[in-house]
Amino acid sequence: MEFREQVALAPYTTFKIGGPARWFAEALTEAEIVEAVEFARARGLPLFVLGGGSNLLVSDEGFTGLVLHITLKGIEQREDVFDVAAGEDWDGFVRHLVDEEYGGVECLAGIPGTVGGTPIQNVGAYGQEVSDTVTRVRVLDLTTLKFEEFSNADCGFAYRRSIFNTMQRGKYIVTHVSFRLRQNGEPRIAYADLKRYFQGSVTPSLKEVSAAVREIRRGKGMYIVPGDPDCRSAGSFFRNPVISANHFARIAKAEGVEVPHYPTGEGAVKVPAAWLLERAGFHKGYTMGAAGISSRHTLALVNRGGATAADILALRDRIVAQVDERFGIRLEPEPVWLG
Numbered sequence: 001m002e003f004r005e006q007v008a009l010a011p012y013t014t015f016k017i018g019g020p021a022r023w024f025a026e027a028l029t030e031a032e033i034v035e036a037v038e039f040a041r042a043r044g045l046p047l048f049v050l051g052g053g054s055n056l057l058v059s060d061e062g063f064t065g066l067v068l069h070i071t072l073k074g075i076e077q078r079e080d081v082f083d084v085a086a087g088e089d090w091d092g093f094v095r096h097l098v099d100e101e102y103g104g105v106e107c108l109a110g111i112p113g114t115v116g117g118t119p120i121q122n123v124g125a126y127g128q129e130v131s132d133t134v135t136r137v138r139v140l141d142l143t144t145l146k147f148e149e150f151s152n153a154d155c156g157f158a159y160r161r162s163i164f165n166t167m168q169r170g171k172y173i174v175t176h177v178s179f180r181l182r183q184n185g186e187p188r189i190a191y192a193d194l195k196r197y198f199q200g201s202v203t204p205s206l207k208e209v210s211a212a213v214r215e216i217r218r219g220k221g222m223y224i225v226p227g228d229p230d231c232r233s234a235g236s237f238f239r240n241p242v243i244s245a246n247h248f249a250r251i252a253k254a255e256g257v258e259v260p261h262y263p264t265g266e267g268a269v270k271v272p273a274a275w276l277l278e279r280a281g282f283h284k285g286y287t288m289g290a291a292g293i294s295s296r297h298t299l300a301l302v303n304r305g306g307a308t309a310a311d312i313l314a315l316r317d318r319i320v321a322q323v324d325e326r327f328g329i330r331l332e333p334e335p336v337w338l339g
């Protein structure tokens, strides 16, 4: 395998931002992953695992260690279980499943990135999360250099969380993910946008639902179309915060309007971050130099052209401060920071 030096990282990210990697390599096999880890160890280099770069903001200075791009390919099927290599394109896999009439991930169509990236933050959209269908995650343990297999329960999945982005962050490299799907199952139409789309029509097929999801996403700039400036983002930049019911009641009283929210566990509610941003003055199309908010989606911070990571961070800080001041909520960014 080839280890290259000073490789620009911006083209490997959907933000199109970031300086170079001191070292960069592509792993096509599990053996190459081990080789790269040994290369980094021998030189005392920090290691960063790169998938599709769609949930990533790279610093302007770049990264002084080794960036390992996961490009393992292959899909194997055993009855209704699909074992997929981490470097497969996620949306390509969804298309494959829907073509074969398998349901369970049709609402996750159009999400960029790799299959290996999906368990990290338990990717979710339109009423589905990968944790609904993941049965097994194969990983390399970076402390022991042994391969291990995790069950769904081992992964500790929750909203935009798993052990891979919390307690065990940076400890494992995902090499394969297995999913159990349902053949000829009914599509899931749980979200308002989708219900509206199919209002009055007979039960749509899995293919129709995934196509609708891509179309709805495209309308919001959340489906990557080359040349669309609203797509130079990392998707939603902030997680929807979960706050206590008491805190929520105080906000509702102070705002004097109906505040959208979803119950989530006892005494807790989830509030849409987009609503908080809008109320705090950050509307679609908001600009701050070369950084801004997508003209079609309040939660997507975008590179308007020539933005640096510092520009995006300055906008992030302004939003976090103003939302905190108004609501007493500290928003958490969703994308991973590399620098």
Ligand SMILES: Cc1cc2nc3c(=O)[nH]c(=O)nc-3n(C[C@H](O)[C@H](O)[C@H](O)COP(=O)(O)OP(=O)(O)OC[C@H]3O[C@@H](n4cnc5c(N)ncnc54)[C@H](O)[C@@H]3O)c2cc1C
Pocket (backbone or CB within 6 Å): 014, 048, 049, 050, 051, 052, 053, 054, 055, 056, 070, 086, 111, 112, 113, 114, 115, 116, 117, 118, 120, 121, 122, 123, 124, 125, 172, 173, 174, 175, 221, 222, 223, 224, 231, 233, 234, 235, 236, 336
């Ligand atoms: C336009 C747009 C829309 C989006 N919509 C959604 C959405 O609807 N729902 C949603 O949940 N997300 C969404 N995202 C975010 C993003 O697409 C997902 O989080 C995706 O799963 C990230 O995968 P990736 O391969 O690009 O990971 P990367 O961005 O390359 O990496 C993200 C993190 O995962 C780690 N990682 C990646 N691959 C591996 C691996 N094989 N082993 C170990 N660690 C790994 C990286 O080290 C890093 O910490 C969107 C992003 C964009 C740009």
